[in-house]
Structures are given as C-alpha cells and as structure tokens.
Amino acid sequence: MHRVKKVKLGDKTEGNMTAVDGLTDSTEVVEMEDGPSQFYVEKHSWGGLRDIIHSSRKYSGMIANKAPHDFHFVQKNDESGPHSHRLYYLGMPYGSRENSLLYSEIPKKIRKEALLVLSWKQMLDHFQATPHQGAYSREEELLRERKRLGAFGITSYDYHAQTGLFLFQASNSLFYCQDGGNNGFIQSAPIKPVEIKTQCSGTRMDPKISPGQPNFIAFINNNDLWLANLKSGEERRLTFCHKGLDNVKEDPKSAGVATFVIQEEFDRFTGYWWSPSAVEDSDGGKTLYLLYEEVDETEVEIIHVPSPALEERKADAYRYPRTGSKNPQTTLKLAEIKTDIQGKIVSIQDKELVLPFTTLFPGTEYISRAGWTTDGKYGWAVLLDRSQRRLQLVLLPPALFIPVTDDLAQRQKNLEAVPHDVQPYIVYEETTDIWINVHDIFYPFVQTSEDEFSFIWVNESKTGFSHLYKITSALQPDCYQWSGSYKYTEGNSMENV
Numbered sequence: 001m002h003r004v005k006k007v008k009l010g011d012k013t014e015g016n017m018t019a020v021d022g023l024t025d026s027t028e029v030v031e032m033e034d035g036p037s038q039f040y041v042e043k044h045s046w047g048g049l050r051d052i053i054h055s056s057r058k059y060s061g062m063i064a065n066k067a068p069h070d071f072h073f074v075q076k077n078d079e080s081g082p083h084s085h086r087l088y089y090l091g092m093p094y095g096s097r098e099n100s101l102l103y104s105e106i107p108k109k110i111r112k113e114a115l116l117v118l119s120w121k122q123m124l125d126h127f128q129a130t131p132h133q134g135a136y137s138r139e140e141e142l143l144r145e146r147k148r149l150g151a152f153g154i155t156s157y158d159y160h161a162q163t164g165l166f167l168f169q170a171s172n173s174l175f176y177c178q179d180g181g182n183n184g185f186i187q188s189a190p191i192k193p194v195e196i197k198t199q200c201s202g203t204r205m206d207p208k209i210s211p212g213q214p215n216f217i218a219f220i221n222n223n224d225l226w227l228a229n230l231k232s233g234e235e236r237r238l239t240f241c242h243k244g245l246d247n248v249k250e251d252p253k254s255a256g257v258a259t260f261v262i263q264e265e266f267d268r269f270t271g272y273w274w275s276p277s278a279v280e281d282s283d284g285g286k287t288l289y290l291l292y293e294e295v296d297e298t299e300v301e302i303i304h305v306p307s308p309a310l311e312e313r314k315a316d317a318y319r320y321p322r323t324g325s326k327n328p329q330t331t332l333k334l335a336e337i338k339t340d341i342q343g344k345i346v347s348i349q350d351k352e353l354v355l356p357f358t359t360l361f362p363g364t365e366y367i368s369r370a371g372w373t374t375d376g377k378y379g380w381a382v383l384l385d386r387s388q389r390r391l392q393l394v395l396l397p398p399a400l401f402i403p404v405t406d407d408l409a410q411r412q413k414n415l416e417a418v419p420h421d422v423q424p425y426i427v428y429e430e431t432t433d434i435w436i437n438v439h440d441i442f443y444p445f446v447q448t449s450e451d452e453f454s455f456i457w458v459n460e461s462k463t464g465f466s467h468l469y470k471i472t473s474a475l476q477p478d479c480y481q482w483s484g485s486y487k488y489t490e491g492n493s494m495e496n497v
Contacts, residue, residue: 066092066151068102068120072159074180084108086185088166090154093122098129098153101166103179123179125190129153129170137172137203138316146263158207160214166193167207167217174198174207174219176230196228199235206256206270212278212376213288215343223254225272225292227337229345236345238335241294248317252297259295259328261321266368266438271295275398277376284341289398291379293367294333299326330367331357332381334401351401354418354482361394361424373444378425380444388435393428393442395453395475400424415483423480427453427473432461441468451475 044052068091075085085106090099104118130152136144149155157168164181167174175193179186198204200221210216215231223242228235239255256272263269272292279287297319304315321327334351353360365386372379378395399422402414430436443456454472 070156072161073106074161074164076185082107086180087118088123088159088179090157091120092151092153093120096153099151099155100124100127100129100153101157101168101177122190123186124177125192127170127193131172135172139203139205140172143205143263143269146260147269158209160209160211163214165209165214167209168193169205169207172203174204174217176217196230197233198228200226206272208270208272208274210274210278210288210290211276212274213286213339213343216288216337216339218256218272218274218290220256220271223257225256225290225335227345227348229343231343234345236348238290238337238348239292239294239350248302248319252300252319254295254297255333256292257295258293259297259330260319261327262366262368266366268369273371273379275372275376275379276374281338285346286339288337288339289376289379290335290337291370291372291396292333292335293330293370295328295330297328300328301325327365327386332367332370332379332396333404334379334398336398350404352404353396354400354402354415361392363390364392368438369440369442371442374446377447380442382438382442384436384438389432391428391430391436392426393457395425395427397422397424412483418480418482420479420481421477422482423478425453425473425475427455427475428457428471430459430461434461436461439466451477 068089070090072088073085074088076083083105087104087106089102089104091102092099093102101123102120103123104120106118107116110116144155147155154168154170157166159166160181162181164178164183164185165176166178167176169175170193174196176196177191177193179191196217202222204219204221204226207217207219210218215229217228217230218238219226219228222244224240225238226235227238241253241255243251245251254271256270258268258271272290275289275291279289281287300319300321302317303320304317306315319328332353336349336351338346338348340346358364361383363385364383366384366388367381368384369382370380373395378397381394381396383392383394384390399419402411402418405411405414437460439458441456441458445454445456447453451474452472453475454470457469457471458466459469460466
C-alpha cells in the first residue's frame with residue numbers, strides 16, 4: 001500500500017529537493033511513500049448496506065457538480081517565469097454554490113515520481129452568475145433538464161485562444177472577459193466580466209465566438225440566430241424562421257436550435273457551427289460562414305404537460321414525437337456574412353443547398369453531429385436513418401449552397417452559377433443489423449491532397465467493440481449540371497439522369 005505525504009512548496013526537506021523547484025505559491029506536491037497500512041472494515045447488515053447506498057445516491061449528484069470540467073490549456077511564453085501553462089476550467093470554489101471560471105498555474109519543473117496538486121484561483125471578481133432568486137427562463141429550464149444539470153452559475157463557456165476571449169451565459173444575460181492571448185495574463189486580482197447589451201427580448205442562449213473574426217459572436221434568441229459585434233455593439237438577426245407567436249401550432253420552425261429528439265437521444269445541444277477560418281477578400285474585408293440546422297416541426301404531435309410554474313393556464317404545449325410518429329423535418333443551411341476592412345457588416349446572405357436535403361441524402365432521419373473541417377474547406381455532418389442502422393459522414397463545400405429566393409427564375413440562375421465540380425462527398429458509411437451508437441470522436445486531418453480526405457473515427461460495428469481507425473477516403477470528383485434532374489446513387493456522389 002502507499003502513504004501520502006503532502007509537501008508545501010518552499011518547505012525544506014532535509015537536503016532533498018521538493019517536487020517543484022523555485023516555486024513559492026500554495027501549490028501542493030503529493031509524494032508517494034511505500035509502507036504498510038491497515039484498514040478496519042466495519043460490518044453492516046443488509047438493511048444497513050441498503051441505507052448506506054441510498055444515502056450515497058443523494059450526494060453523488062452534488063459531488064459530480066463540484067468536479068472541475070471544461071478544461072483549456074494555454075501555453076505561456078514567458079521564458080523567465082516559473083510556469084509553462086495556465087489551465088482554465090469551470091469549478092465550484094470553496095464556500096460557494098455556483099460554478100465559476102477558475103484557473104491554475106502549471107509549473108515548468110516537476111519531479112516524475114511526485115503527484116502535483118494544483119491550487120485554483122478565482123478568475124472573476126465577485127460575480128453572481130445565477131439569476132436573482134434562481135428565476136431561469138422557460139427555455140433555460142428545459143435545456144437544464146435535458147442536459148441533466150444540477151449545478152448553478154456558469155455551466156459552459158466559449159474560448160478564443162488567440163485573443164484570450166471568454167464568452168459565457170449567466171444571470172439571464174451574456175458576458176465576456178479576456179485573459180491570455182495577445183493581451184497577456186492577469187497576475188493576481190480577479191477581473192470583472194463585461195455584460196453584452198442587447199435590444200433583443202427574451203433570453204439569449206448558446207453564445208459562440210467567431211474563430212475567424214472574434215469581434216463577432218452568434219447566439220440564439222427566440223428560436224432564431226442573431227449576430228452581435230462586441231466592439232461596436234451592433235446586432236443583426238440572421239434568420240427569420242420563428243414568428244414569436246404564443247401558439248405552438250402556428251409557429252413550428254426554428255433555426256440553430258437542436259430539436260427535443262436530438263437533445264434527448266443524441267446529446268447534441270446546439271444547432272449551429274462557425275467556420276474555423278475567415279476568407280480574406282481582395283478589398284481587405286472578410287467573409288464569415290456559419291452552418292446551421294433549420295427545423296420544421298409542422299407534422300410533430302403537440303402534447304400538453306401540466307406545469308405548476310404557469311399561473312394563467314394549467315398546461316404547457318410542446319412538440320413531442322411519440323414512438324412511431326413523425327419526426328421534425330431538418331435541413332442544413334449557410335449564413336454568409338461579409339465585413340469591410342474596419343470589421344463592419346456589409347451584407348448577410350442566407351443560403352440553402354442546391355437540392356432539397358432529402359434529395360441529396362435520401363433516407364436520412366437525423367443529423368446527429370455537424371461541424372467544419374480544420375481548415376474550413378468543408379462543412380461536415382453525420383447522418384442517420386430512423387432505425388439507426390445506417391450512418392453516413394458527408395462533406396459539404398460552401399459553394400454547394402445558393403442564395404435563398406422565392407423567384408424561380410433567379411433560383412435557376414443561381415443553380416447554373418454553381419461550378420460543375422462542386423458536389424457533396426460521402427466519405428464514410430457504416431451499416432449494421434443492430435444499431436449504431438453515436439459518438440463525438442471525429443478528428444479530420446488537414447487536407448494535403450485534393451483527391452483524398454483522412455480522419456480519425458470510431459467504429460463499433462466491425463468487432464462489437466469500439467476501436468479507433470484512421471480512414472482515408474478518395475474524393476472522386478464528377479461533373480454536375482445542378483439545374484438539371486438527378487438521382488441518388490450509392491457511394492460519394494450523385495449521377496446525372
């Protein structure tokens with residue numbers, strides 16, 4: 001067995017070096033010593049054991065909520081300093097009931113045989129993240145239930161490494177602060193986050209920083225996507241799917257929001273994804289891309305659930321796809337945002353796929369995952385049929401999306417303008433006679449050849465056990481007339497009729 005000895009940094013140990021040399025903060029080093037130890041095992045009756053188990057379940061959720069999570073390692077380039085990295089994470093400070101942003105310093109010199117215990121530091125200065133009297137909006141309450149959140153305070157954040165920008169939702173609003181990146185690191189005093197003002201009514205949710213232009217953030221408000229500039233304060237509505245009506249039956253569409261089935265069954269809680277890079281224009285401006293999911297729940301059944309929180313009516317109405325009933329209809333769209341050299345918005349263009357989603361990918365029932373490749377050259381999506389026995393990983397180039405218009409003649413011109421070599425690619429397909437478990441392990445490599453695409457993937461169907469695979473898929477270009485008629489063929493392309 002082992003005994004544990006804690007050593008404070010800076011303590012002298014009979015001529016021996018401590019685990020970390022030259023540090024004087026409150027970080028602890030735990031050194032393991034071999035030696036005999038004895039344990040006394042208390043005997044319990046079956047009834048006593050049952051009571052102990054029941055009691056432990058009460059505290060398991062509390063312990064899980066207090067565990068640090070959402071880690072980000074940021075390298076420090078100070079050669080003369082004692083620390084190599086700063087570690088950011090969410091955690092619950094001692095004596096607090098709220099999750100907050102914390103950080104720890106990682107020393108450069110650590111003895112291999114020692115166990116380092118990092119001290120945490122408060123990043124935010126006297127910040128209350130939980131709404132007054134715990135009054136969450138209905139949207140926040142539902143999301144917390146589906147995420148199984150028991151913790152209060154800051155439950156997630158977005159981080160931009162180059163600028164050190166932190167963005168998070170708290171106290172029924174959005175906030176940001178900066179540490180690291182080009183602005184340097186805070187030394188001791190906590191920082192005060194800045195609230196992002198808005199003209200929107202209702203709660204702003206799921207905020208994300210644009211990686212290619214970090215002055216811009218996107219968020220969801222009333223089931224539509226919005227864009228905001230942190231420097232100028234400008235806000236723009238990107239999508240106009242939701243009407244904002246109280247009647248659920250007459251307002252079935254949303255943009256950028258994961259549906260109930262996707263949240264509950266596939267653990268995807270977002271419905272939009274920023275491209276990781278911005279395209280530089282010849283005039284010095286930039287083009288930003290935002291891939292998002294548009295949902296139409298017109299054919300999904302409406303149920304009424306009693307809610308004690310509602311005073312004026314006894315039940316709340318929800319769209320709920322019962323087993324065997326119809327699911328929402330979904331598609332992927334693209335928002336194209338152009339800015340000038342000063343970073344001001346010049347134009348916003350809503351774009352749709354050249355053909356309906358069900359035509360390009362017949363049999364698809366769920367978009368379980370989506371995002372962008374590392375270089376931003378392709379959007380990608382993981383598609384499943386209803387039985388979850390067939391999975392497809394597809395690549396979608398931005399040029400495959402055309403401007404949305406009700407003018408049929410203009411739409412025909414837009415189709416004719418799409419280059420003939422632009423097409424979707426099915427780079428991976430998996431089938432089974434049982435079902436396919438959805439996962440988050442997908443790592444695309446930077447593309448070094450125009451006709452190949454390599455990535456890391458997990459497959460469970462081959463052996464019955466999850467294994468990592470490096471897969472290289474051949475991209476077979478074809479020539480298309482998107483204004484003509486098409487039929488789907490097996491593989492990574494469609495063929496002309």
